[in-house]
Amino acid sequence: MAESEELGIATGEAQAGGRAVAGASRGPVLGPPLVEYLLRLGDDRLILGHRLSEWCGHGPILEEDIALSNMALDLIGQAASLLRLAGEAEGQGRDEDALAYWRDGVRFRNALLMELPKGDFGFTVVRQFLVSAQSVFLWEALLASTHEGLAGVAAKAIKEAKYHLRHASEWVVRLGDGTPESHDRVQRALDDCWRYTGELFAQDEVDAAVAALGITVDMASIRARWDQVVDDVLQRATLTRPADGPMRHGGRVGRHTEHLGHLLSVMQSVARAHPGATW
Amino acid sequence: MLTAGDAWRALEGVPDPEVPVISVVELGIIRAVVVDDAGAVAVTITPTYSGCPAMFEIEKDVRSALLAAGAAAVTVTTVLSPAWTTDWIPESAREKLRAYGIAPPGKADGGALVTLTRARPPVPCPWCGSAATELRSEFGSTACKAIHVCTSCRQPFDEFKAI
Numbered sequence: 001m002a003e004s005e006e007l008g009i010a011t012g013e014a015q016a017g018g019r020a021v022a023g024a025s026r027g028p029v030l031g032p033p034l035v036e037y038l039l040r041l042g043d044d045r046l047i048l049g050h051r052l053s054e055w056c057g058h059g060p061i062l063e064e065d066i067a068l069s070n071m072a073l074d075l076i077g078q079a080a081s082l083l084r085l086a087g088e089a090e091g092q093g094r095d096e097d098a099l100a101y102w103r104d105g106v107r108f109r110n111a112l113l114m115e116l117p118k119g120d121f122g123f124t125v126v127r128q129f130l131v132s133a134q135s136v137f138l139w140e141a142l143l144a145s146t147h148e149g150l151a152g153v154a155a156k157a158i159k160e161a162k163y164h165l166r167h168a169s170e171w172v173v174r175l176g177d178g179t180p181e182s183h184d185r186v187q188r189a190l191d192d193c194w195r196y197t198g199e200l201f202a203q204d205e206v207d208a209a210v211a212a213l214g215i216t217v218d219m220a221s222i223r224a225r226w227d228q229v230v231d232d233v234l235q236r237a238t239l240t241r242p243a244d245g246p247m248r249h250g251g252r253v254g255r256h257t258e259h260l261g262h263l264l265s266v267m268q269s270v271a272r273a274h275p276g277a278t279w
Numbered sequence: 280m281l282t283a284g285d286a287w288r289a290l291e292g293v294p295d296p297e298v299p300v301i302s303v304v305e306l307g308i309i310r311a312v313v314v315d316d317a318g319a320v321a322v323t324i325t326p327t328y329s330g331c332p333a334m335f336e337i338e339k340d341v342r343s344a345l346l347a348a349g350a351a352a353v354t355v356t357t358v359l360s361p362a363w364t365t366d367w368i369p370e371s372a373r374e375k376l377r378a379y380g381i382a383p384p385g386k387a388d389g390g391a392l393v394t395l396t397r398a399r400p401p402v403p404c405p406w407c408g409s410a411a412t413e414l415r416s417e418f419g420s421t422a423c424k425a426i427h428v429c430t431s432c433r434q435p436f437d438e439f440k441a442i
Contacts, residue, residue: 066426073332153329155359159442
C-alpha cells in the first residue's frame, strides 16, 4: 500500500459520526506499534504544549500568563523525552528535534483535541482539564510499564500533571460557578471539546500490541477514573456534562484537522529555515 | 590525579543557575560521580522538571568546573529515574533558601494521587515568618516555584514547590 494514500484521506465531514473514513484497503500506513505508541504520547504533549505556549505574553492576568507558559514547558519537556524514546525505538537515527521539526502533518499522531486553536481562556482551561485528568491517571498506570524508559518518563511527568490538573480544576470551578458570562463560555467550551474526548481513550491494534507486552494498560480503566474526576469537578462548577454523541477520531493515524498544518507552519519554521542551526 | 572526593567538592561550587544560593549538589540533581583510572569523570544528572530550561546551562557549568579541577575528560549523562524530588534537598540548603527569600519546600506528597483542592496550611513568609500568607499561583518565575504573598509584611515571595 502506497504511503501517500495517507495524504488522500479527507478530514472534516468524512469523519463525522466516527464512521470509518475509507475502505479497509485504504487504511493508513502505521509504523511498528511501539514507535507509533510513543509518538502518540509524545505528539499529544508537543502539540498541546505548543498551543499553551501561544498564551505567553497574552495571558488574561500575569499569574496565568506565567502558569500557562510553565505548563507548556512541562509538556514540551515531556514530549522531548517521549520523542527521544520513539526515535530510539525506530532506530533510524532520528532524535527528538528531527521528529518534532521535520515530520509533516500526516506523520503526527496527536489526538485532534490537542491541535484545536487555543480559543479564549475558558476553552484553554476546559481542554487542559480534560487532558490533564487523562494524563494523571495514564501516567499513574504507566509507572508500572514494562518499558523502562517510559516508566521513567511517567514517574517524572505524573508530578507535573498533578499540578496541571489541580490548576485546571480550580479554574473550571471558578469560571463555571462564576458569572453568567464565564459560565456560558466554559459550558460552550465543554460542549465543543466533548466530541474529541473519545479519542483520548480509543484503542486500536497499536494500543493492543503494546498493551499485550505490558507497556501500556487497558484505557477502559483510565476512562472510569477520568469519568469520576470529570463528574466531580463539573458538578462543583455547576456545569452540565454533555451527552456522549458521535466522537471525532483520526489524529492517531495522521488524519488531522486543518488546524494542525497552521500550527506546524509556526512551530517548525525556524528549524526549517536554518537546518542544523545551534546556539 | 583527581579523586571522586575532589570532583564532588568541585561540583559543590557550581551554583544552580536559577537559584544561585544553593549548589547543584544541594539541589540533588547530581546523582552519581565516577572517576576512572585516567582521571576522566562521568557525571549523572537528573532534571528537576521535564522541561527545565537550565539543564543545558547546568551541564556546561558542571563540565567546566570539573575540567578546571583537573579532570582529564568529562561526560555528563541525564537520567529521569528515579524522578527528582524536593525531599532530596538537605536541611542546611533549605535554610539558605529561606535566608534568600524563597520558602523551602514542604514534604512531597508521595503516593497521594490527586488533590483537586490544595489542603495544606499556609506557607510561612521567609521574610517576616508570619503564617498569614496567601497562595497566588502554583506556577512561578521558574517551573520549580510557586508565588505567595504575605499579608503581614505585604511582601510577595517564592516558594520552592514540593514535588
